[in-house]
Amino acid sequence: MINFIYLIFITIMLIFIYIILNIKIQITITKIENEFKSLNNKLNKIQDNQFIKNDNEKTQIQDSITHEDDDKIEIKYL
16 A cells, blocks of 8 residues: 555656656747747848848949949040
8 A cells, every 4th residue: 555655656756757847848949949030030130231241342343343434435536
């Protein structure tokens, strides 16, 4: 009879431990997911800024080429 009571007590304790660990694991997973979302947002901002920077550089290069072409035009008087 005492062995049966110990067995029930141990089983209940194991169930509590399982529930507590499961909750902690879920909390940890949620924290990791939130961290990944945050890092992904930061990466997207960096990529957007890089795209804008590259686009500005392309525009500057295009302006420079246009300016050089304008310099090559010679006006000849007859």
